[in-house]
Amino acid sequence: MSAPSPFDDDLGVLLRQLGNLVTPMAVRVAATLRLVDHLQAGTTDMAGLAERTGTDARALERLVRHLVVMGVLEGGEDGTSLRPTALGRLLADDHPAQQRAWLDLGGAVARADLAFTGLLDAVRTGRPAYPDRYGRPFWEDLSADPALAASFDALMACDGNAAYDAPAAALDWTGVRHVLDVGGGDGALLASVARAAPEVRGTLLELPGPAARARQAVAEAGLADRITVVDGDFFDPLPVTADVVVLSFVLLNWPDDDALRLLRRCADAVEPGGRLLVLDRADADGDGADRFIGTLLDLRMLVFMGGRVRTCDEVLALADSAGLTNLSARTVGSSVLPFTFSLLEFTHAAGNTAGTKGVAA
Template identity: 75%
Template sequence: MVSASSPAQPHGNTASDTPTDADLDVLLKQLGNLLTPMAVRVAATLRLVDHLRDGVHDIAGLAARTGTHPPALARLVRHLVVVGVLEGGEEGGPLRPTRLGLLLADDHPAQQRAWLDLDGTVARADLAFTGLLDVVRTGRPAYPDRYGRPFWEDLSADRALADSFDALMSCDEDLAYEGPAAAYDWSGVRHVLDVGGGNGALLAAVAREAPGVRGTLVELAGPAEQARRRFADAGLGDRLTVVEGDFFKPLPVTADVVVLSFVLLNWSDEDALAILRGCVQALEPGGRLLVLDRADSAGDGADRFFSTLLDLRMLTFMGGRVRTRDEVVRLVASVGLTEAARHTSRSKTLPFDFSILEFVAAATPASAKE
C-alpha cells in the first residue's frame, strides 16, 4: 500500500540499447539529486495541477492561489517543465500538466498527490531520509530524532497525522483486507483477536465474511476510537469489541485465532519477538496465529524496487523490516509455533505481495514429555 515513483531510466534508450557513459552520467544525476523529488512533492503539496485544471494558467495566478512568492514559484515551475511534470509557459503562454503531471491531480485514482503531500503522514515521514546515513551506521530509525517521538506515538498523539495515514491506507482497503478475509476458511472459529489492527478494517472484513465469528481489536487510543466508529457504522458493534491497549504488555483477552495484520514489518526482530510472545500467551489451547503481511519480493524491476523502498521506509521510520516468508517462519518458530498447512477455502491468490501464514503450537518431542 506504500507507493512511490518508478526507477529512473536513461532518456532516449530502449530496453535493448546499451547505455553510453553519458547516458549513465545523466541517470546517476537523476538518481542522486534531492531537488527533483522535493520539487514534485512541493507541487503536490501546493496542488499546482488542480489549480491548473481549474483554469489558472500563469505564475501570477498560481502564486495568488497558493500563497507563494511569484519569482520563486516561477523557478520551481521551470524545473517541473524540464522534468516533464508540466508543459507550456513559454513567452507567457499557458501552463498545463502533462500526462505524467495529471497523476498529481487530487482526484486521480492512483492518489499520488496524497502520497507526496508534505503535509501528509508518509511524505512528511520521508523527510527523515535525510538521516539515512546515521540509520545505516547505527541501525536505529531516524524518525524519532527528527520529530521527537517514535512514528506510531506521533500518529497516536496527532489526530491530523493519523487521519492522513488512514486515508492513504484506505485507498486500497477493499483489496488489502477483503481479499485476505475471503481467502481464509473461518469455519469453526469462535473468537478472533486482532492485535494492533489499526482502524479495524480487517476485523470488520472478517466479521462480514464469517457471520458467526466474534472479534476483539486491541489498539492504542487513537485508532481504537476510529475502529469503534467503523464497527458501529457497519452495524457490527454487537459482535466486535475494541479494547485500548499496548501489544508490548499482556493482552487483555484470549482467543482461538490471533491475528497480526501488517504489524511485524513495523518492528525490529527483538520487538517483533516481544509482540509474538504476547500473542502466544493469548492463544487458547489448539489456537492458531495468523500473520498477514507483505513479503520481500524475490522478483526484479518495479516489484523489487517497491519492496526495497518499503523496507528502507520501515527501517528509517520505525526500525522495522520487510521479511521474506522464510524469515517470518523462523521468527515465529522462536516463540514455539510452527507453520500449519494453508487454511484457505476459496482463493490462495492475494493482492499485491501479501501473504497469510498460519501457525500452531509446535508438537512437543516425545523425549520432552518423559
C-alpha cells in the same frame, strides 16, 4: 541526425533520477501546493498560481520551470496556459492512483520521508532516523497529532476493505468463534472477515488514538454488534484470548527483538487448538515492480521505525523462538494492491501451554 542528449547515458540517469534530491522535493512541493488541481481548475498563469498557493511568484516560477524541464508540466511560455502533462496529472487529488496524498508534505508518509536525510545514521546504527528528526517515535508522533494520524489512516484506508477481501477469502473460518486483531488499525481486516464469515465476532486491539478512530469506522460499517474495539498496548499482556489471533502488517514495523516479544504476546493469547495468522509484506522474488516496492518499503521501515520487511524464513524463525509451529505459508495477491503479501498460519508448538486465559465476552 540530431546529436544524442547528454542525458541519454548512465551519467544522465544518475543525474536526473538516482542522485538528484531536487526533483523529488520539487514534485512533493507541487503535490503539497496542489499545483495540478489549480491548473485543472483554470488558474494557468504564474500570478494566479502564486495567489492561490500563497507563494512568492518568482520562487514559484523557478519551481515550475524545473517541473517543465522534468516533464511534469508543459506550456506557460507566454506566462499563461501552463498545464500538466500525462505524468503531471498523477498529482491531481482526484487521480485514481492517489499519489498527491502520498507526496503531500503535510501528510504522515511524505513528512516521514524527510527523515531519510538521516539514512546514513540509520544504516550505520540500525536505528530509525524518524525520532531524531521529530523528537519521538513514529507511532507516538501519530498518536499525539490527530491531524497527522488522520492523514495516515486515509492513506492506509485506500481501498482497504477490498485489499483485505483476498486474505479473508483465502482462509477457512469454519468453527471459528472469535478473532483478535492485534494492532488492527481501522478494522478493515476484521470487516472483511465479518463479510466472509457472518458467525464470527471480533476484537480489535489498538492504542487509544487509533482505537477511537476504529470504533467510528466499525460503527459506520454497521458492525458494532460484532466487533469490539479495546484500548491497549500489544507489548503488554493481551486483554483477551481468541481461537484466531491476527497480526496484519504489524511485524514489519518492528526490529527483531520487539517482533519476537509481540509474537510471544500473541502466542499467549491463542487458545489451545487455535491459530495465529500473520499477514505481512512478502519479500519474494517477484517481478521488477514488486521487488522495487518491497525494497522501498523495507528502507521506509528502517528509517521510520527501525523495522524491516522479512523473508518468510525469517518470520518462521522468529515464530519458532516464540513457541509457535507453522501450519501453512502462502503468497496472496490483491486486485487493488501493487504487490503480493504472505499469509502464514501458526499454532502452539507441542507441549506449549500458552493460551490459558479466559475469553472475554
